[in-house]
Amino acid sequence: MTALRQTLLRMIMLTLLGACPFLLSAQNIDIQSEDDKPIEERLVYNHQNSLKAAIHSRGFGAGFKIGRIKSIHLVRNWEAEFVSLHSLKEIKTLNIATYNTRPFVYGKLNYAYVIRFGYGEDRRIFGKPYWGGIETRWTYEAGASLALLKPYYYYVVSYQPNPTGGYIEKIEERVFEKGLDILGRSAFTKGIVETKLSPGIHASLGLGFDIGKSRTRVQSINVDAKAEFFPLGVSIMESEQNKRFFITFMLSYNWGTRFNKY
16 A cells, blocks of 8 residues: 555656646746737826716716726726616607607606716726736716706697687697697607706716726726716606606726826
């Protein structure tokens, strides 16, 4: 038994000694491959700018970030975005008694859009391994919001007395009122000059996942929760007028470039 054990130990030692040259050569190859990388992949950058396309629990949006890389752990951003804002109570319907009409949302008062400006930071949680992978960061941001409320017009049927007797049927464009005989939604351009503004504030917290393979390119997926408050209220539906507080969840894709600016 002792002889067998010694024989096995010798075989293991010989195997390890025989593998050492191959392990060392592989290590040298890896090191060499790092040295052979283009110079732009080995520099440390201090700026990054990116665009964003997003979908959230109340609509869609787009935006951009202007970032300053303070260290490998911290990026500070100035952000701006434009998003649509829908009510969770919106249900599209169609007047099947009429041809060539647009679907409409019964009880809708306004189209709502929000412009946001803010300041935020990305703080690293887990960095990428030397061979690549995904970097994870905390993201948080806060700033000012401005809601744009454009009236939602309907095509409706109204009946006016006829001097000769009876009534005249007339089609008009009107905002929502209970009891209207609605044919369909009016053109989006109707009521643009009547757009109203409602200022507010917002703050968000989330996670960012950097999936880019190049140091010169920004490529990440972000998941954020955003809280927003409008003191004057936002009226989207007749059933929830002057709603002041909104919580949304956003999934966004960010892409852009990193560069040095001295």
